[in-house]
Amino acid sequence: MEKRILGKDKLEVSALGLGCMGLSFGYGKPTEKQEAIQLIRTAYEQGVTFFDTAECYGPFTNEELVGEALKPFRKNTVIATKFGFQDGDSTKGLDSSPARIRKVVEDSLKRLQTDYIDLFYQHRVDPNVPIEDVAGTVKELIQEGKVKHFGLSEASAETIRKAHAVQPVTALQSEYSLFYREPEKEIIPTLEELGIGFVPFSPLGKGFLTGAINETTQFEKDDFRNIVPRFSEENRKANQALVDLLKSIASEKESTPAQIALSWLLAQKSFIAPIPGTTKIDRLKENIGGASVELSSEDLSQIQESLSKIEIVGERYPQHLKERVGK
Numbered sequence: 001m002e003k004r005i006l007g008k009d010k011l012e013v014s015a016l017g018l019g020c021m022g023l024s025f026g027y028g029k030p031t032e033k034q035e036a037i038q039l040i041r042t043a044y045e046q047g048v049t050f051f052d053t054a055e056c057y058g059p060f061t062n063e064e065l066v067g068e069a070l071k072p073f074r075k076n077t078v079i080a081t082k083f084g085f086q087d088g089d090s091t092k093g094l095d096s097s098p099a100r101i102r103k104v105v106e107d108s109l110k111r112l113q114t115d116y117i118d119l120f121y122q123h124r125v126d127p128n129v130p131i132e133d134v135a136g137t138v139k140e141l142i143q144e145g146k147v148k149h150f151g152l153s154e155a156s157a158e159t160i161r162k163a164h165a166v167q168p169v170t171a172l173q174s175e176y177s178l179f180y181r182e183p184e185k186e187i188i189p190t191l192e193e194l195g196i197g198f199v200p201f202s203p204l205g206k207g208f209l210t211g212a213i214n215e216t217t218q219f220e221k222d223d224f225r226n227i228v229p230r231f232s233e234e235n236r237k238a239n240q241a242l243v244d245l246l247k248s249i250a251s252e253k254e255s256t257p258a259q260i261a262l263s264w265l266l267a268q269k270s271f272i273a274p275i276p277g278t279t280k281i282d283r284l285k286e287n288i289g290g291a292s293v294e295l296s297s298e299d300l301s302q303i304q305e306s307l308s309k310i311e312i313v314g315e316r317y318p319q320h321l322k323e324r325v326g327k
Helices: 033-045 061-076 098-111 131-143 157-166 187-194 233-238 240-253 257-268 281-292 297-307
Strands: 003-006 011-014 050-052 078-083 117-122 147-153 169-175 197-201
Touching (some): 003 197, 011 078, 033 061, 061 078, 061 098, 098 117, 117 131, 131 147, 157 169, 157 187, 240 297, 257 297
């Protein structure tokens, strides 16, 4: 698989990474451990070298899973994990105090069975801790060799600039896809100006862009999408026009809607490395195939023109989670 470079400190990753969250958290029942390990190792065998986790996924079980799965190939992989919640629990408040960051590093290193973290993200901006203090703490951890690169997630352009002035930010991880294009306004130009990589999560719109979800789909009771306004039955029906567009392009390209969605993201900027997640090996291989789909400038223009006529309806987060992003 093609490699991409994130940040001025040149972190090399596979063009597509693997978002591991859904194996343990957020989308219903966790995947059985050996199945999950097999999926992660299959991704590596297929050319994926970039793996994303966080202490709060589980909590904690996802890091343990990723650590065990990647132990045989640790030197050839890039592991990203995150800090930022009280006690590592995303249902509690935010905590990016220097003491908490230091504790997370030590605990994550043990769970990941490694002596360094390649990319250490602040999961959500903590309004109670100056971002300069967060960046300064991570800078010390980089000097100590425990962390290689610093990242932010769902941060505003202003926060990115403040953090970057203290410790260069290698990558921003935020939502970006054909289903959510807000970063195009201010975030992507800021990243380009500062030389920061972009790691889009939910590049397939939390599964919607695969074409496997419609207004009649029933999610498991503990599936996060049940509380997402954009995934109400009414909104899924209204947003089907976007999936129809992807299906029509996919048929022309002899590919799938998911592959077109990923190829489109990769075509936006050379410093973008999406991290689609899945629990199924056939979907994993399908997603990886998206890195090989070529979209011409004409294709991209056609998509852009079609998108201008499609209105996406529904918020991407319920109110209590919306308050945590863009700070």
